[in-house]
Amino acid sequence: xxxxxxxxxxxxxxxxxxxxxxxxxxxxxxxxxxxxxxxxxxxxxxxxxxxxxxxxxxxxxxxxxxxxxxxxxxxxxxxxxxxxxxxxxxxxxxxxxxxxxxxxxxxxxxxxxxxxxxxxxxxxxxxxxxxxxxxxxxxxxxxxxxxxxxxxxxxxxxxxxxxxxxxxxxxxxxxxxxxxxxxxxxxxxxxxxxxxxxxxxxxxxxxxxxxxxxxxxxxxxxxxxxxxxxxxxxxxxxxxxxxxxxxxxxxxxxxxxxxxxxxxxxxxxxxxxxxxxxxxxxxxxxxxxxxxxxxxxxxxxxxxxxxxxxxxxxxxxxxxxxxxxxxxxxxxxxxxxxxxxxxxxxxxxxxxxxxxxxxxxxxxxxxxxxxxxxxxxxxxxxxxxxxxxxxxxxxxxx
Ligand SMILES: Cc1cc2nc3c(=O)[nH]c(=O)nc-3n(C[C@H](O)[C@H](O)[C@H](O)COP(=O)(O)OP(=O)(O)OC[C@H]3O[C@@H](n4cnc5c(N)ncnc54)[C@H](O)[C@@H]3O)c2cc1C
Numbered sequence: 001x002x003x004x005x006x007x008x009x010x011x012x013x014x015x016x017x018x019x020x021x022x023x024x025x026x027x028x029x030x031x032x033x034x035x036x037x038x039x040x041x042x043x044x045x046x047x048x049x050x051x052x053x054x055x056x057x058x059x060x061x062x063x064x065x066x067x068x069x070x071x072x073x074x075x076x077x078x079x080x081x082x083x084x085x086x087x088x089x090x091x092x093x094x095x096x097x098x099x100x101x102x103x104x105x106x107x108x109x110x111x112x113x114x115x116x117x118x119x120x121x122x123x124x125x126x127x128x129x130x131x132x133x134x135x136x137x138x139x140x141x142x143x144x145x146x147x148x149x150x151x152x153x154x155x156x157x158x159x160x161x162x163x164x165x166x167x168x169x170x171x172x173x174x175x176x177x178x179x180x181x182x183x184x185x186x187x188x189x190x191x192x193x194x195x196x197x198x199x200x201x202x203x204x205x206x207x208x209x210x211x212x213x214x215x216x217x218x219x220x221x222x223x224x225x226x227x228x229x230x231x232x233x234x235x236x237x238x239x240x241x242x243x244x245x246x247x248x249x250x251x252x253x254x255x256x257x258x259x260x261x262x263x264x265x266x267x268x269x270x271x272x273x274x275x276x277x278x279x280x281x282x283x284x285x286x287x288x289x290x291x292x293x294x295x296x297x298x299x300x301x302x303x304x305x306x307x308x309x310x311x312x313x314x315x316x317x318x319x320x321x322x323x324x325x326x327x328x329x330x331x332x333x334x335x336x337x338x339x340x341x342x343x344x345x346x347x348x349x350x351x352x353x354x355x356x357x358x359x360x361x362x363x364x365x366x367x368x369x370x371x372x373x374x375x376x377x378x379x380x381x382x383x384x385x386x387x388x389x390x391x392x393x394x395x396x397x398x
Contacts, residue, residue: 004149006152006154007030007031008029008030008154008157010032010034010159011158012159012290013127014113014160015304017033017157017290018033018116019056019116019311020159022120023312023315024315027315027319032124035125035128036130045184046106046108046214047112048104049066050302050381051096051103051104051381052102052308052381052382053304053308054066054104055100055101055102056311056312056385057308059312061119062115066107066111066115067105069111069112070103070107071107071217072105072106073200074093074197075090076091076201076202078205078367078370079203079204080205080206080254081209081257082254087205089200099382101384106201106216108216129146129149131160131165131166135169136286139154153285154323155285155287155318156286157287157314158170159292161290161292162237162273162275164292166292169286170278170288173279175235175273177231178297178349179228181269183223183241183268184221185221185260185261186219186220188219189215189220195260204253204254207359208226208227209227209356210352210356211250211253212301224246225272225299225352225355227356237271238268238271239269240268246266274296274297275296277338278293281293282327284327285326285327287326287330287333296349297348299348299352300380306340306341309383310341313337317329317333317336336388347380
């Protein structure tokens with residue numbers, strides 16, 4: 001059994017782990033990234049990166065490459081489930097980038113992952129290394145991997161996702177099923193002649209469900225969300241769905257929605273889970289980042305964006321505190337990040353029932369609010385962690 005010494009060990013080579021590693025390097029610190037998979041592959045098709053994420057990726061020098069691989073949506077539209085009428089619309093494109101100081105990108109997850117991992121390189125990326133145990137030492141942690149090897153690290157960052165192994169060492173909280181689930185798909189635009197404005201980000205809202213879609217490359221990526229089932233059969237996110245389950249649930253919806261859902265084979269059904277804020281984000285020399293700390297529902301498209309914000313803030317806190325100051329760095333990071341990520345988590349949780357209202361007075365009030373959405377979303381997309389870190393804490397979260 002070999003033991004190696006490293007300064008900063010990052011568990012997880014996903015969006016969070018790689019962004020953190022790059023942000024640390026930009027501040028003159030090197031990390032070692034340990035990823036359980038034998039090759040970096042992203043599950044799921046696409047991701048929407050809003051200005052609060054893209055401004056950080058631009059600062060890491062990845063802006064041109066990511067912009068070239070992305071589609072910038074023309075607008076954000078909310079539509080009535082049956083008639084297809086636009087109930088609210090807000091420009092995205094140039095107007096959005098001017099307003100928030102950074103662009104909105106729809107991108108293949110594989111392209112984002114590739115850009116991050118190529119920027120990081122292979123030298124400090126350790127594939128096929130599944131963490132199975134963490135134990136504290138006075139001067140760090142001992143990490144045990146499934147292959148039997150151990151690593152002694154001065155500190156460990158758990159960027160290992162919603163079912164984080166590092167979190168089990170830090171806190172015993174577990175993800176909770178939201179009572180909603182979704183189907184995902186990526187349909188070629190040429191197969192969707194009935195779809196109005198395929199290059200807009202669109203929410204179709206109706207009783208008991210909604211469909212979100214946006215363009216990625218020459219395709220439209222969709223997430224169709226439904227209330228139920230009341231219980232999810234297991235802790236993991238995916239389960240097989242019966243034939244026709246998806247299209248059956250959207251019977252009566254506008255033809256463009258049904259055409260899109262039928263354009264590609266039905267996906268498995270994803271249980272949508274959220275992680276009630278753990279009591280603590282760090283313990284001794286171990287700290288959590290991204291979904292490991294605050295997995296959230298996807299209705300504000302913010303899981304990856306909040307993870308990218310975490311990475312920028314944690315890198316800054318570690319660099320400011322110096323090599324002996326990990327514990328104070330983690331305290332500062334948590335104070336800067338906890339209430340913001342909780343607010344976005346809560347907003348994502350509250351959004352689903354609002355999008356699923358039946359026609360009637362409550363839906364009318366919602367539609368009116370959506371027409372004023374510009375100001376509503378500003379607190380999420382306009383956030384700049386570099387600016388927030390310089391402010392007194394009470395002002396830092398908006
Ligand atoms: C349906 C759906 C749609 C979404 N759409 C969006 C969107 O449009 N915009 C957005 O911002 N977010 C979106 N998200 C959320 C986003 O995908 C996550 O928030 C984001 O990927 C979290 O990044 P992460 O690095 O924390 O975790 P992950 O991306 O889950 O990465 C964790 C990594 O750790 C590795 N790992 C796990 N355990 C171990 C171990 N024991 N040892 C070593 N390695 C390990 C995993 O293999 C993985 O590579 C969506 C999520 C879902 C479910």
